[in-house]
Amino acid sequence: MDRAATADRIAALIEPFNKKGIAITDDTTFSGDLEFDSLTVMDFVAAIEDEFDIIISMNQQAEIETWGHLVDAVVKLQD
Amino acid sequence: MSDLFSKFDPVIQMREDLLASGVEDPFSLVMERVISPTVAVCNGRETILLGTYNYMGMTFDPDVIAAGKQALDLFGSGTTGSRVLNGTYAGHRDVEKALCEFYGMDHAMVFSTGYQANLGIISTMAGKGDYIVLDIDSHASIWDGCKMGDAEVVPFRHNDIEAMEKRLRRIPEGAGKLVVLEGVYSMLGDIAPLKEMIAVAKAHGAMVLVDEAHSMGFIGPNGRGVAEDQGVLDQVDFVIGTFSKSVGTVGGFCVSNHPKFEILRLVCRPYVFTASLPPSVVATAATSIRKLMHAGNKRAHLWENSRTLHKGLKDAGFKLGTEEPQSAIISVIMPDLERGAAMWEALLKEGLYVNLARPPATPANMTLLRCSLCAEHSAQQVQTIIGMFTRAGRATGII
Numbered sequence: 192m193d194r195a196a197t198a199d200r201i202a203a204l205i206e207p208f209n210k211k212g213i214a215i216t217d218d219t220t221f222s223g224d225l226e227f228d229s230l231t232v233m234d235f236v237a238a239i240e241d242e243f244d245i246i247i248s249m250n251q252q253a254e255i256e257t258w259g260h261l262v263d264a265v266v267k268l269q270d
Numbered sequence: 271m272s273d274l275f276s277k278f279d280p281v282i283q284m285r286e287d288l289l290a291s292g293v294e295d296p297f298s299l300v301m302e303r304v305i306s307p308t309v310a311v312c313n314g315r316e317t318i319l320l321g322t323y324n325y326m327g328m329t330f331d332p333d334v335i336a337a338g339k340q341a342l343d344l345f346g347s348g349t350t351g352s353r354v355l356n357g358t359y360a361g362h363r364d365v366e367k368a369l370c371e372f373y374g375m376d377h378a379m380v381f382s383t384g385y386q387a388n389l390g391i392i393s394t395m396a397g398k399g400d401y402i403v404l405d406i407d408s409h410a411s412i413w414d415g416c417k418m419g420d421a422e423v424v425p426f427r428h429n430d431i432e433a434m435e436k437r438l439r440r441i442p443e444g445a446g447k448l449v450v451l452e453g454v455y456s457m458l459g460d461i462a463p464l465k466e467m468i469a470v471a472k473a474h475g476a477m478v479l480v481d482e483a484h485s486m487g488f489i490g491p492n493g494r495g496v497a498e499d500q501g502v503l504d505q506v507d508f509v510i511g512t513f514s515k516s517v518g519t520v521g522g523f524c525v526s527n528h529p530k531f532e533i534l535r536l537v538c539r540p541y542v543f544t545a546s547l548p549p550s551v552v553a554t555a556a557t558s559i560r561k562l563m564h565a566g567n568k569r570a571h572l573w574e575n576s577r578t579l580h581k582g583l584k585d586a587g588f589k590l591g592t593e594e595p596q597s598a599i600i601s602v603i604m605p606d607l608e609r610g611a612a613m614w615e616a617l618l619k620e621g622l623y624v625n626l627a628r629p630p631a632t633p634a635n636m637t638l639l640r641c642s643l644c645a646e647h648s649a650q651q652v653q654t655i656i657g658m659f660t661r662a663g664r665a666t667g668i669i
Contacts (some may be wrong), residue, residue, distance in 0.1 A: 202313070228635070229630075230634060230635075231425065231427060232404055234427075236434065237426075237427065240436070240437075240440070241436065244440060245440060246401075246422075246424055246437060246440045246441065247424055248401070248422035248424050249416075249422075249423040249425065250422055250423060251422075
């Protein structure tokens, strides 16, 4: 699946977690802009894992700070 | 001034805000005198202890104390050495033998603390390229063990069997897998559905570690913990436990039936690179563990206390961590940290000590007043405790 299609599918998943309706770009950060706490991260990651049938370990999550990082990581994990 | 301490500024601020409200500091209480497993003197006040994890009340057991004194006289105050060099005395071997007897297992390895037992076993067993699948509400020592070992760490929602299964299923073929669970989760005092979870873990070829720190001595037919109670202890590869709760001293351990277990003594760094427990500590632990094997009456009384307190607090209108009492921990949920701290102080002034637990140690950012019962609490004390909670709860507007 190409990057744009992957980004669209993740965008649908983030909606319930994006409570303030922040406009998302590749540079949007999860802890800063979206104010995700650890529980939100866990639920959001679980939703992505279920959608794509992948594992995003906490080690990999540590490298993911922005929306762009996340999309890239999910694209790579599907290979 | 900005330096390496700057990252702690939010915690410093939170603490200052809390103390500015005039509340007594909940995190620097001093026990001036300890009278028994259930009573101490704090700030000159005689205080009932309801937050010590001293579940079986072994700290003042005459046989335990006598064993410790004798070991001090015979072996001195400390070993000044690692278990693999000069730090293994007869007492260290004996307490490991006592653990094998207690759990009915082949091997036991004693660490200097419970924290180090999790740190050591998890980081040594699951290394680079292996996967650790663990409950999100796991204790700090488990998380730190994961971090130290360089394995891929995959958490799942608390006690969620399906979420655990999905993660195990997605792990790449051929990778080593360790599932880490706890028998009793200490924040809310709830137990894990180990029977179902361990069956799933084994179906996916994972090894299983269960931390039974908060169940030893009183859960299961022989007090071996939640895994024994649910009939799956023989499926557990590593049981982690501690001497600092039911056993009544300090130290940690791992018991196992794995034929290669003994090699861990040479490769587990938190076991090797620290001094072993003092002789008096291992002597008190061995005596206590052997007495816990025959403590049926105490066990029954502890459960009675747990049920009475749970019902009393629930009837008084408090919100509790579990619908039914599942362990010797009764967790009272506070609306927020400020009111939780006010309630904690009101209880202390009534003459009752409980643990104030706050984020990030707590699940879902809750503030909790955590009560841990002791087999030595009398039925009368439990009634007194319910009265204190009710008065303090009304005074602070919690109920």
